[in-house]
Amino acid sequence: MDIRDALPAEDEAVAVFFHNCFLDTWNHNWHASAPVVPEPLLLPLPRTLTTAQSSRLLFYAALSQATRLCGGFIRIVFFTEDPSTIVGCAMWTGPQHRILDGPFDILKSGFYKLMAPWRWGVRGYVRLDLQFESTVNKLANAAFKKHDGGKHKARDSLYLQMIAVHASARGRGLAGRLIEDGRAKVGEDVPVLLEATREKVAAVYKRSGFEVVGTELIAKGKVDEDGCTKQGKSRVAEGHPIIVMVDWRRS
Structure with missing residues (x-):
């Protein structure tokens, strides 16, 4: 398998x-x-997508663009014999940079399109930014302050915005390779920050050297195990976890 930068033309x-x-x-x-x-x-x-599909694609494309706008980088993995098929991807933002920091980034990246009422609407923005991301930031800032009394802040870290490995390539240590690949961009002295939303995923990160520094439950009783509302599944009464993790290394 090979790892390289994703090109803007590969955003789709x-x-x-x-x-x-x-x-x-x-x-x-x-x-x-x-x-x-x-x-x-x-x-x-296909020529025709459902509103849910097109909105999700818009979100990931806007996230890619926002990552580039803030100086971050996107790394993709593919089988050497089939370079046209992505089997792993990681989005990173570097120290002192986070997505949508600039006043015009929400426009340039296309995130504003998600606020249309037929897409995510205002509720989607509130859930993503004011609830989910705010919780991540709160837990991360508290952890960094506890770690060294405020010498380093959460924004001093390399942040793993998003990572995924295709089912066909799992079990080969690819997630660990992607994390080490990103870490190599900034060096061993920089802590790496990420969040997991499932315990089994957090366990994978633990094997790569991360420790849990904060956990909080949100969406209590709102959705089922998949985050949906109309599948006939029971809603998760205790809520879903946001698990913030850090690999401190030599920081």
């Missing part, structure tokens, strides 16, 4: 990859107020 392929990897990931469905898990997609895309 990256968006489809994330769309399919996160079909039943609760927070992605919760942000979008999804009634059911969306159907997977293949490239080339």
